[in-house]
Amino acid sequence: YRIELGEIENCLLKHEFIANAAVVDKTDARGKKILCAYYVSDDEDLSVEELKIFLGRHVPEYMIPNYFIELEEIPLTPNGKLDRKALPMPDMCAEDTYVAPTTETEKKLCAIWEEVLELDKVGIIDNFFDVGGNSLSATQLISKIRKEFNINIPLREIFGLSNVKEISRYIDENVKSEITFEDDNLVLLNQGTTVDKHLFLIHAGSGEVEGYMELSKILRSDFNYWGIKADRFDNYCPRNYKVEQVAERYIEKIKKIQQSGPYHIIGWCAGGTTAFEIVRQLEAMGEEVVFFTLINSLAPQKGFFEETSEFTVETEKTWAKHFIENGGFKLDIDLDSITDMKDVWSTLINYAYEKGIEEAVAAEARKFIPVPTTFIIPYFQTQDLKGLIYYLNVIRTYATARGLYIPSGKVKTQVYFIEATEHRITNKELWSSYCEKGLIFDETEGTHFSIFKPPYVSGLAEKIGKYFVVE
Numbered sequence: 001y002r003i004e005l006g007e008i009e010n011c012l013l014k015h016e017f018i019a020n021a022a023v024v025d026k027t028d029a030r031g032k033k034i035l036c037a038y039y040v041s042d043d044e045d046l047s048v049e050e051l052k053i054f055l056g057r058h059v060p061e062y063m064i065p066n067y068f069i070e071l072e073e074i075p076l077t078p079n080g081k082l083d084r085k086a087l088p089m090p091d092m093c094a095e096d097t098y099v100a101p102t103t104e105t106e107k108k109l110c111a112i113w114e115e116v117l118e119l120d121k122v123g124i125i126d127n128f129f130d131v132g133g134n135s136l137s138a139t140q141l142i143s144k145i146r147k148e149f150n151i152n153i154p155l156r157e158i159f160g161l162s163n164v165k166e167i168s169r170y171i172d173e174n175v176k177s178e179i180t181f182e183d184d185n186l187v188l189l190n191q192g193t194t195v196d197k198h199l200f201l202i203h204a205g206s207g208e209v210e211g212y213m214e215l216s217k218i219l220r221s222d223f224n225y226w227g228i229k230a231d232r233f234d235n236y237c238p239r240n241y242k243v244e245q246v247a248e249r250y251i252e253k254i255k256k257i258q259q260s261g262p263y264h265i266i267g268w269c270a271g272g273t274t275a276f277e278i279v280r281q282l283e284a285m286g287e288e289v290v291f292f293t294l295i296n297s298l299a300p301q302k303g304f305f306e307e308t309s310e311f312t313v314e315t316e317k318t319w320a321k322h323f324i325e326n327g328g329f330k331l332d333i334d335l336d337s338i339t340d341m342k343d344v345w346s347t348l349i350n351y352a353y354e355k356g357i358e359e360a361v362a363a364e365a366r367k368f369i370p371v372p373t374t375f376i377i378p379y380f381q382t383q384d385l386k387g388l389i390y391y392l393n394v395i396r397t398y399a400t401a402r403g404l405y406i407p408s409g410k411v412k413t414q415v416y417f418i419e420a421t422e423h424r425i426t427n428k429e430l431w432s433s434y435c436e437k438g439l440i441f442d443e444t445e446g447t448h449f450s451i452f453k454p455p456y457v458s459g460l461a462e463k464i465g466k467y468f469v470v471e
Contacts, residue, residue, distance in 0.1 A: 005381075008065070011058045015051070017043035020074045022082050023065060023381065026089060026210040033356055033359075033382040034132070037065035038087055056453045063381060066090075066134070087277070098123040105149075105168045112144045113164065124164040133208035136378055139229070143184050154191045155213055155227075185253050187227040190216035197223045198258050199291075202250065202278065203230050204269035205376045207394045211452050212268075220462045220468060228253055231396060236345040236386070240310045245403040247277035254278070261462070266464070270447070272297025273402045276434070279411050281373065291468060293416040294439075295460075296423060296448050299430035300405050308403035311396075316344040323348060323365050323389070329357060345389055358385040365389075375449060383444035410436045417441050418460065418465045423448040439468070 005023045012021040020040040025033055037051070055064050067090035075086035083221070092285070101107045101124050113122040117132045128138070132164045138158045145153055149171050161167045187209050199219070201212045209227025216225035229248050233239065245333045254263070263282060267275025272294040279289050298304070309315075317335045333351045338344055352358040362385040369392060374380045377391040415435045419425055421443050444463050446456035 005035075008035075008055065008059060008063055011055055012037060012039060012051070014058075015054055017041050017046050020073050022087070024082075024084055024087060024183070025244060026087075033384065034067065034090070035063075035065040035382055036067045036071050036087070036090055038071050038074060039179055040071055045104060053454055057450070057455060066129075066132070069214065085128075086389065099125045101164065103168060103172075105171055106164055108148055109145070109164045109168055109171075110158045112141065112148065116140050122164065124168070126164070127162050128158065129162065134379060136208060136211070139187055139208070140212060142187065147182065152188045152191075154188045155210060156217055159213070181257060183253060185229055185231065185250070186257065187229055189213050189225040189227050190220060192225070193224040194222050195224075196258075197264075197302060198226055198256075198278045199223050199264040199266065200226050200228055200254055202228050202265070202267040202271035203274040205395045205398050206378055206391055207231075208378055208399070210378075211449075212266075214454065214457045215461060215464075218458060219393060219464060224257075226254075226257055230398070233397075234393060234394060235342045236389050237316065237342050238311045238397045238400070241401045243273055243401050244278050244281075244408075246274055247281055248402065250274065250278055262290040263287065264291040265289060265299060266293045266295065268295040268452075269297055270398045270402050273300060274398075275403055276300075276407065276411065276415075277405070278409060279415075280409055283412050284409070285290075285298060289411075289413045291386060292411070292413050293418060293464060293467065294431065295418050296420050296451070297417075298425055299427045300402070300407060301427055301430055301432070302406065304403070304427060308400060310404075311341065311400070313339060313341040313344065316341050320344050320348045322368060323352075323361055329361065329364075344391065349386060352385055361385055362388055370384055407434045410434055412436050415439050418463050419443045420448050420451050421445050422450075441465070453457070 005025065009021050009024045011016050013022070019042050020038050022038045024036055026036050027033060051068055052064055061264060069088065069090055075083040077083045098121065101110045106124050108120045110124065113128070114120065116137050119131060122131065128141070133141070138155060141158060142153050142155060145151065151171055153167070153170065153176060155399070157170060158167070161170055189209065189212055201209060201216070203209050204211065207230030209229045212225070212227055219225065261282070265275050265279060267273070275292070279292050282429055317338065320335060335344065335347065336348060352361045364382070365385070365388050366380070369388070373392065373395055376395050377383060377388065383391065411434065414437045415431065417428060417439045418430060419428060419441065428441070442463050444451055444456070444459045446459070450456050451460045
């Protein structure tokens with residue numbers, strides 16, 4: 001099913017202290033779509049954080065509004081319908097709360113924030129998430145901070161510190177990371193109490209890793225938790241990747257942090273396939289893997305996956321035309337003359353923006369993108385056309401790589417498999433045929449996505465904790 005704005009409203013109205021609510025999409029000063037929730041509360045102490053947690057139990061992360069605005073009453077038109085024009089824009093960066101940077105660190109951080117969030121001015125007490133940031137832009141933020149200050153700020157700290165003043169203090173007090181590197185594929189999700197214990201979490205189909213953050217906060221505190229995220233696609237075009245090649249590349253990343261075993265690895269969804277091949281290759285190198293867990297991941301199986309042929313210029317022309325023709329737009333560009341697959345999507349994007357129809361095309365695209373894919377695309381409902389196309393093709397890339405993959409050998413380490421009770425994996429038993437010791441199966445309450453969010457993530461952490469081996 002597809003969750004619409006009214007569905008979010010209904011979820012909010014289920015909260016015991018919400019008397020009325022309305023959720024609408026608006027366009028901010030930067031031309032980006034944002035979700036705004038307006039509510040009337042019976043409890044003056046009800047916090048925005050509590051509402052976010054409450055909604056997170058019922059809807060995917062991308063459907064949680066960017067802003068929550070409390071009103072005395074929801075404005076209505078004379079005929080009793082919602083008066084959208086009377087709903088105020090969220091106060092994203094109020095002029096009267098602006099505090100200018102004073103130290104060199106604060107000035108550099110403000111410049112980074114302005115670049116990442118595409119804002120003209122950021123003050124040192126502006127909350128990152130109140131001025132337009134989200135979990136995806138937070139990973140971009142820590143990447144740029146690492147390059148500027150040579151320090152690895154855990155993603156968790158961005159959510160906890162949240163403004164320039166506090167992050168500046170953190171940087172000045174920590175000075176330099178124990179482990180320094182230049183690699184955008186590596187995201188330190190949470191820093192442990194030791195420097196030599198690491199657990200690596202392989203990205204799922206979207207290529208992003210922020211979904212692991214809540215889990216990393218409640219697993220063992222002595223470990224450092226590293227997300228391995230996908231390469232950025234520079235031309236929006238899907239890639240003809242092989243799982244074996246991706247795994248080999250990610251092993252190079254892992255060894256930047258930990259040069260030799262014993263290794264600890266987790267793979268979720270499509271990332272489970274990549275993680276399996278990583279373990280297989282590490283073992284072939286003579287390395288030891290002492291902990292490996294698959295979470296809700298389909299087993300490799302010939303003919304099981306829908307899209308299992310390589311991408312060509314013709315496949316991309318077909319997909320690109322859907323974005324225009326399914327929306328009823330007249331296509332006055334000649335996609336048929338394109339001979340290089342890399343040019344198809346960039347041509348479409350340039351065409352849409354030149355014609356000023358990018359928002360309309362994006363709105364129509366949301367209607368025909370396969371429903372399962374809509375749950376994987378981060379912030380699906382508010383992504384612009386470029387974001388929709390980018391994540392659609394990232395997902396297609398790793399789905400096809402998984403569909404073409406059959407392991408060339410078995411893994412030796414004990415493999416654990418944790419399944420979501422509300423999203424069963426139909427071919428999970430097949431994993432056993434690729435493991436010398438078979439699989440140890442377990443399950444945790446929730447859906448494929450909700451198991452990584454409160455309150456279900458605690459159950460997932462408990463299951464993982466049963467098998468977490470340290471040597």
